[in-house]
Amino acid sequence: MESPTGHSTIEHQRLTDAEVARLRADFPLLGRAMGGKPLVYLDSGATSQKPRCVLDSEQHYYERFNAAVHRGAHSLAVEATEVFEDARTTVSRFVGADTDELVWTSNATEALNLLAYSFSNASAGLGGPAAGRFALGPGDEIVVTELEHHANLIPWQELARRTGARLRYIPVDAHGALRLDLAEDIVGPRTRILAFAHVTNVLGTVLDVAALVALARRVGALTVLDACQSVPHLPVDVKALGVDFMAFSGHKMLGPTGIGALYGRRELLNAMPPFLTGGSMITTVTMESAEYLPAPARFEAGTQRVSQAVALATAADYLAEVGMDRIASWERNLGRRMADGLASIPGIRVLGPDRAERIGTAAIDVEGVHPHDVGQFLDSRGVAVRVGHHCAQPLHRALGVTASTRASTYLYTTEGDVDAFLDAVAGVRGFFGVGA
Numbered sequence: 190m191e192s193p194t195g196h197s198t199i200e201h202q203r204l205t206d207a208e209v210a211r212l213r214a215d216f217p218l219l220g221r222a223m224g225g226k227p228l229v230y231l232d233s234g235a236t237s238q239k240p241r242c243v244l245d246s247e248q249h250y251y252e253r254f255n256a257a258v259h260r261g262a263h264s265l266a267v268e269a270t271e272v273f274e275d276a277r278t279t280v281s282r283f284v285g286a287d288t289d290e291l292v293w294t295s296n297a298t299e300a301l302n303l304l305a306y307s308f309s310n311a312s313a314g315l316g317g318p319a320a321g322r323f324a325l326g327p328g329d330e331i332v333v334t335e336l337e338h339h340a341n342l343i344p345w346q347e348l349a350r351r352t353g354a355r356l357r358y359i360p361v362d363a364h365g366a367l368r369l370d371l372a373e374d375i376v377g378p379r380t381r382i383l384a385f386a387h388v389t390n391v392l393g394t395v396l397d398v399a400a401l402v403a404l405a406r407r408v409g410a411l412t413v414l415d416a417c418q419s420v421p422h423l424p425v426d427v428k429a430l431g432v433d434f435m436a437f438s439g440h441k442m443l444g445p446t447g448i449g450a451l452y453g454r455r456e457l458l459n460a461m462p463p464f465l466t467g468g469s470m471i472t473t474v475t476m477e478s479a480e481y482l483p484a485p486a487r488f489e490a491g492t493q494r495v496s497q498a499v500a501l502a503t504a505a506d507y508l509a510e511v512g513m514d515r516i517a518s519w520e521r522n523l524g525r526r527m528a529d530g531l532a533s534i535p536g537i538r539v540l541g542p543d544r545a546e547r548i549g550t551a552a553i554d555v556e557g558v559h560p561h562d563v564g565q566f567l568d569s570r571g572v573a574v575r576v577g578h579h580c581a582q583p584l585h586r587a588l589g590v591t592a593s594t595r596a597s598t599y600l601y602t603t604e605g606d607v608d609a610f611l612d613a614v615a616g617v618r619g620f621f622g623v624g625a
């Protein structure tokens with residue numbers, strides 16, 4: 190595949206304006222106009238745009254390889270299986286995992302539910318003695334944080350309800366900073382699972398993974414990292430982070446929808462009972478019972494999302510070629526530009542702690558104007574942002590708002606995009622006749 194950056198060696202530590210302009214040409218959708226204005230896409234936290242090579246990759250799979258993977262005895266099926274498994278290797282390497290530690294799911298939500306349902310099955314006695322370490326019951330505790338996306342909250346609420354375990358959470362302060370000072374008392378001998386985000390989808394702040402992993406290790410709890418907003422934007426090495434499980438979505442990292450992944454430490458995955466059962470995940474089946482394949486096949490029942498996995502691998506290659514360090518520093522630069530600009534606009538409150546490490550995301554509250562009105566006004570200027578609670582109602586409640594307006598960047602976002610957003614935000618209150 191041709192180098193997406195147009196040069197084979199990475200010469201610069203940070204992306205330059207010119208490189209970003211070149212990269213943008215790879216993304217057909219970014220050339221669109223909205224309502225006669227150039228599209229300023231600042232909703233990558235919700236879903237990213239896709240480069241041409243990813244779109245081509247999915248189509249190429251169907252044109253060259255499409256067949257049933259892990260099933261057929263014919264040559265085409267063997268090739269399809271190879272392409273599918275190569276994709277797994279590429280994506281697992283991208284996050285520092287081994288190939289057999291990466292389970293395909295349809296998205297991060299499914300990855301987190303897979304875990305919760307597998308633990309629920311273990312709690313019901315499925316999976317034999319090896320699965321006993323995942324069994325929960327009354328007296329056990331699951332700990333999350335108050336800033337989680339609902340995808341990393343509700344599956345744990347349901348698991349607690351099904352097993353009688355107690356769900357606890359590490360709160361945030363009034364600015365949305367995690368109260369790590371309280372975590373030591375909350376994560377205790379009863380804690381069996383500690384599940385938390387790497388980067389918050391609302392504020393863009395980066396959590397102290399090392400501190401949280403250390404707390405969990407001290408009490409022998411399993412750690413689950415929601416890496417939905419980190420894997421696309423930061424270099425992530427899951428082994429260096431030291432978590433037991435990690436979930437992420439393909440569509441937020443230039444890949445197609447319908448594909449995500451669950452990383453799990455090999456020995457854990459192989460001891461866990463399956464969530465979905467059926468074809469492709471068994472060794473022997475009788476009319477009474479079945480024996481299951483080792484991970485990852487044990488968790489991949491039924492026909493898989495092959496073209497999506499292949500295209501996600503292309504996306505991971507693209508990101509790696511640009512360089513995750515360089516993407517992260519570009520987005521930090523955009524984040525600073527956004528924060529500085531917003532600070533100078535009257536009536537705007539930027540949600541989140543002042544001096545926290547952030548990726549290029551800003552959630553704002555515009556005094557006197559409902560976020561949906563803000564969103565519509567920005568849309569009329571061609572600026573696409575997300576409004577609402579961003580699937581994080583508890584965090585918004587803790588911040589004292591019901592909803593916010595979120596702008597989120599990616600490697601293809603220009604400083605001009607950020608300036609267009611700032612310009613539009615500066616016009617909101619005047620347009621609605623609020624403030625001076």
Ligand SMILES: Cc1ncc(COP(=O)(O)O)c(C=O)c1O
Pocket residue numbers: 234235296297298299338340341386388389390415417418438449
């Ligand atoms: C932090 C975080 N976790 C989980 C999710 C859920 O991702 P998906 O809808 O792709 O399953 C999102 C999506 O916005 C997210 O930002």
